[in-house]
Each structure stands twice: as C-alpha cells, then as structure tokens.
Amino acid sequence: MEDVKIKIRRSEPALSSEWRYEEYSVPVVEGMVVLDAVHYIQNNIDPTLAVRWNCKAARCGSCSAEIDGKPKLMCKTRLDSLGSKITINPIKAYPVVKDLVTDVSQNYEIAKKIPPFTPKQGLQEPWKFMQIDVTRSKEFRTCIECFLCQDVCHVIREHQSNYYGPKHVVKIAALDLHPIDSIDRSELMHHDGGLGYCDITKCCQNVCPEEIRITDNAIIPEKERIVDHAYDPIGVLIKKIKKRKW
Amino acid sequence: MEKNSNSSLTWFPPEFKELNWRLWSFALILILSAGALILYPVSEYQGYVDPFYSPTVLVIPLIALFRLSCYAYRKDYYRHVFRHPLACIDGIRFDDKRKGYSGEMTFFSLNNFHRYFLYIAIVILPFFYYDIYVSMMYVPGEFIFRLGTIVLIVNTILLTLWTFSCHAFRHLTGGHTDCYSCKTAGGAKKKFYNGQSYLNRYHEQLAFISLIVVLAVDLYIRALIVGWPVDFTFLKFVI
Numbered sequence: 001m002e003d004v005k006i007k008i009r010r011s012e013p014a015l016s017s018e019w020r021y022e023e024y025s026v027p028v029v030e031g032m033v034v035l036d037a038v039h040y041i042q043n044n045i046d047p048t049l050a051v052r053w054n055c056k057a058a059r060c061g062s063c064s065a066e067i068d069g070k071p072k073l074m075c076k077t078r079l080d081s082l083g084s085k086i087t088i089n090p091i092k093a094y095p096v097v098k099d100l101v102t103d104v105s106q107n108y109e110i111a112k113k114i115p116p117f118t119p120k121q122g123l124q125e126p127w128k129f130m131q132i133d134v135t136r137s138k139e140f141r142t143c144i145e146c147f148l149c150q151d152v153c154h155v156i157r158e159h160q161s162n163y164y165g166p167k168h169v170v171k172i173a174a175l176d177l178h179p180i181d182s183i184d185r186s187e188l189m190h191h192d193g194g195l196g197y198c199d200i201t202k203c204c205q206n207v208c209p210e211e212i213r214i215t216d217n218a219i220i221p222e223k224e225r226i227v228d229h230a231y232d233p234i235g236v237l238i239k240k241i242k243k244r245k246w
Numbered sequence: 247m248e249k250n251s252n253s254s255l256t257w258f259p260p261e262f263k264e265l266n267w268r269l270w271s272f273a274l275i276l277i278l279s280a281g282a283l284i285l286y287p288v289s290e291y292q293g294y295v296d297p298f299y300s301p302t303v304l305v306i307p308l309i310a311l312f313r314l315s316c317y318a319y320r321k322d323y324y325r326h327v328f329r330h331p332l333a334c335i336d337g338i339r340f341d342d343k344r345k346g347y348s349g350e351m352t353f354f355s356l357n358n359f360h361r362y363f364l365y366i367a368i369v370i371l372p373f374f375y376y377d378i379y380v381s382m383m384y385v386p387g388e389f390i391f392r393l394g395t396i397v398l399i400v401n402t403i404l405l406t407l408w409t410f411s412c413h414a415f416r417h418l419t420g421g422h423t424d425c426y427s428c429k430t431a432g433g434a435k436k437k438f439y440n441g442q443s444y445l446n447r448y449h450e451q452l453a454f455i456s457l458i459v460v461l462a463v464d465l466y467i468r469a470l471i472v473g474w475p476v477d478f479t480f481l482k483f484v485i
Contacts, residue, residue: 066336068335069335069336069337069338070334070335070336071334089336092336129425129427130426130427132426132427132432132433132436133424133425133426133427152334154330154331154339154341154347155347155349157341158331158339158341158342158343158345158347159341159343159347160343161347161349163349176424177424178424179424179425179427179428180425181424194351196349196350196351196355197347197348197349197350197351198349198350199320199321199324199330199349199350199354200317200320200321200324201321201324201325201330201331201334202321203331203334206334207334216413216446216447220317220413220417221417221421223358224361224413224414224417224421224422225417225422226358227358227360227361227414227417228422230358231355231358231359232361
C-alpha cells in the first residue's frame, strides 16, 4: 500500500507562541485509523509529538482532533476514508497544551454550575420508574465527552459568549427529561447558560461520533421549555388556571 | 477568555449593522415576491384556488412568519444569509470573532413565538382541503377529477406533513412531558410522540419540498390562466 502524507500542527504555547505544520510520511496498513498513524509517527519518526488518547475504541472521547478541518475522533476515522494527504489540527475552540493536546478544563467548570440529579421529595427508595419514561434521556447518556460538539459550535469557537455549549445542553436535557427529577434547568439555560445564543445550525449534531441528535432532541426541546415559561403568556395562563384550586 | 455579557446586548442585533448583501438581497426578494402577489393576483381559475390566496392573501404575512420562525429555515438562513457559520468544516466556516453576533438573544428571540404561528397555520390548513373539494365540485351537479386536483392534493398533503412535523408541535403534544406513565393514556401519548418524532426527522426536507411545491402550484395555475395546455380531465360525471 502507498504511504500517506500527514501534516500535523505542532506547537507548545508554554515555551513559544510560534507554531508550524510538520509533514510525515506514514506507510498505510489496511484497517488503519488516523490514531494508528499518529502512533506510528510517535514511535518511529518523532517521539516528541504529543497526543491524548486512551481506549482507541471511540469510548473515552480523548483523541478529538480536526482532521482535514472536520472535528472527528482520530480512533474512529479510517485512513482509507481520507485522501493521500491529511491535515490534523488540535480542536481549535480550546487552548493548546502541546501539539494535538488541548486544555478542555473549562467544561468541568461549566459542569459544576449544573444542578445535579435531584429526586422528587417523598419518593420511597429504591426509586421506581417506567422504561417508557427513560427512553428519551437514554440517548443522551451515550455522550462520551469528546467535546467535538463544543469545538464545532461557532458560539464557543468564534464568539466566546456565555453559552454553556451543546455538550452541556445534552447533560441538562438528560436530567430535565428524567421522570423523577424535580428541577427545571431551562431557567438556568435561559439566563446563565445563554441558550439564546445557539442558532441551531446543527453542526454539533453533524459531528457527534455517538450520533446523538443533539439539536433536535436536546437543544430544541430545551429552547421550547424556555418558551413555555418566558415567551408563551397564554401557556403560562393555562398552567396557572389548571393549578388553581377552585 | 473574555466573554460577551448578556447585559451588553441591545435589541437591535449586530447582524443587521453589517454590510451583508445576502441579507438585503434576501429581504428584497421577499418584498418583490409580496409585491408581485398583490399586483398580479389570482383568485380562482376553473375551480382551482391558488394556495397563496387561500383563504385570502392577507394571511400571507402570518404564513411567512411561520416559515421564517420554523427551526428548519432558521438553521438555513443563519447559515447562508448570516454565515454563522456557513459550514461546520474549518476553512469554509466564514464566521469570525470580529463579526457581531447575538444569536437569538435580541431581535431573533422573536422566533420563540413560533408556536403561535403554528396555531394560525393549523387554523388555515382546512381551507386547503376545502380547495380540493371545490376543485372537484366547482360545476354545480357535476363531479370532475383533473390533474390540477392531484396537484392540489399533493400540495395539501405536503403542507400538512410539514406543519405537523414541527418541533413546536412535537414539544406541545408530548415533548414537554417527563413522566408518561404518570398521565392518563400516557402510553398512547408516548406512541403519538414517537410517531411525530419520526415525522420530525424529515421536517427540514418537508419544509423545503412544501415551499417549492407551493410555488410550483402557483405557477401551474398561472400557466393555466394564460392558456397553457397543462391540465387533463381523468373523470367526469353528473351527480
């Protein structure tokens, strides 16, 4: 099989603000993924190349990068699905630590702001709920926290607003849709979470390696929950009438 | 990293302050189209009612707002008119830190009233079914089934599917529920929600196909008026 030319963005901001592309020639073996090629470079050409990885099975979400401009998991992208010249960049929404390794710790700060699962009061343990009520939120629990959706989101990447980002909306939707959870987090998303910044261009949904329908099933339902209490006076009135004890 | 503050936003969005020929040509197309509909009206021709004039051309602004606030179209005009971003791939995103952006925090938060336009659309929808009936029964005492009726049926079905595959409808009919098993007929409600969700997957396609078909039906009826031989009678009998 032919060799493939791989261009990788190299930098180490702690030492220098300069960056450069370095090109490597990697022999292709059938079934090889991009992460294999990066490992080949590390082991045989340049051991100083930094890459974060863990499972190599698209489960841990560590090896996120931009392959030919598209945010992807390196371990899930086969070389034969790409051309003979490949460019790999670190995910651009976050500061680079070294080469392909980025600092995604701001996501952990956002995660701390989200109220955790809070069951309704007075429920007897063990909690019981029906399968029919959890099927919707199950989809969101497949999230592997690769932050590709955060990376591709233009609100975070280009505009740095206070929007939490799609990954966190997925987390919030999973909690809000839970049948025995007692908190409505759409209020938080409306104000602190900045969900109004999202203009539903569906890039997050396009790049999700777990194929979570982020926009259709998490973001838009959360936006509609915001509409329920902030933009729908008739709906609010009907709810008040229903709750009132005549 | 410095962040935009919500409090610094004004109601007039920065998106409108840019020299964006896409936005103004899009607005011009909308104005010219509205003008053309008013200047060259087609009320009815041989039993065919033009969809733009059913029940009256006065509802066009409401239907236009239903289309403009639809999640499917929102995605497309934010991408292609404002380029926020044009595409998801680096290099062809055409979004930039220097471009002003307020998303749906300012003027475009009006899109949150989509469900009210949905209610209006649901009220208007039966008129299209009535138009199908009129196209077959417009001669007293006679039933006639023509190609134009099939065109109207296709148009009405597509409009119905687009309207009821709406994300707001999805939320209102089941999406707002967290616990189906706690509700009366919760199982049926969940089944309805699942069915509607299946339809919702094709909402974008339906939005554009139905828009193109509405335009095509209008042109078809106008073609008939100027005498193009594009209508055929399949069935005709006295009742």
